[in-house]
Amino acid sequence: xxxxLCGCLVGVLAFAALSVLVLFSxxxxxxxxxxxxxxxxxxxxxxLDRSLARHAVRRSNPIQPTxxxxxxGMKLFGDNCAGCHGTGTRRSHWGSANFYPPAPQFGFEPPAxxxxxxxxxxxxxxxxxxxxxxxxxxxxxxxxxxxTFLTHLHSLPSLVASGSLLRDSSFDCASHSQS
Numbered sequence: 309x310x311x312x313l314c315g316c317l318v319g320v321l322a323f324a325a326l327s328v329l330v331l332f333s334x335x336x337x338x339x340x341x342x343x344x345x346x347x348x349x350x351x352x353x354x355x356l357d358r359s360l361a362r363h364a365v366r367r368s369n370p371i372q373p374t375x376x377x378x379x380x381g382m383k384l385f386g387d388n389c390a391g392c393h394g395t396g397t398r399r400s401h402w403g404s405a406n407f408y409p410p411a412p413q414f415g416f417e418p419p420a421x422x423x424x425x426x427x428x429x430x431x432x433x434x435x436x437x438x439x440x441x442x443x444x445x446x447x448x449x450x451x452x453x454x455x456t457f458l459t460h461l462h463s464l465p466s467l468v469a470s471g472s473l474l475r476d477s478s479f480d481c482a483s484h485s486q487s
Contacts, residue, residue, distance in 0.1 A: 352436075371452040
């Protein structure tokens with residue numbers, strides 16, 4: 309049993325030493341224009357999901373999904389978020405080609421997180437991703453309106469879905485499957 313524990317300890321220490329060597333030697337790539345390896349993407353998703361589950365405050369969305377609130381959320385998204393996250397018909401070249409990892413393109417891949425986690429992401433941002441925190445840039449109710457809009461992309465009322473507030477077209481996610 310003692311040999312097994314010693315072997316495990318040596319293995320963990322060797323892995324840690326190798327990791328430090330790789331990171332500090334400059335071998336690890338740093339270009340934001342490269343696609344992340346799938347293992348790195350998976351690890352980052354797991355880390356984000358676990359962090360949100362642990363740190364994001366579970367609270368109910370105070371904004372009702374009325375046409376008025378959804379239109380306001382769509383306008384806020386168009387003015388502040390679409391540059392990186394795209395629209396209902398157009399991916400953001402900036403957000404999908406020059407971010408590491410690429411910014412989610414919500415018109416094509418709507419978020420699958422609950423309101424309270426999206427609120428935390430918008431308010432506080434996400435480290436190492438380019439997603440800035442909007443606390444101090446948007447009021448609380450504006451953050452919630454963006455979140456409400458994002459969580460209702462598949463069920464937008466026709467007035468909202470046909471709106472031209474995103475400049476180039478409607479945000480009709482029902483016609484876009486994941487690409």
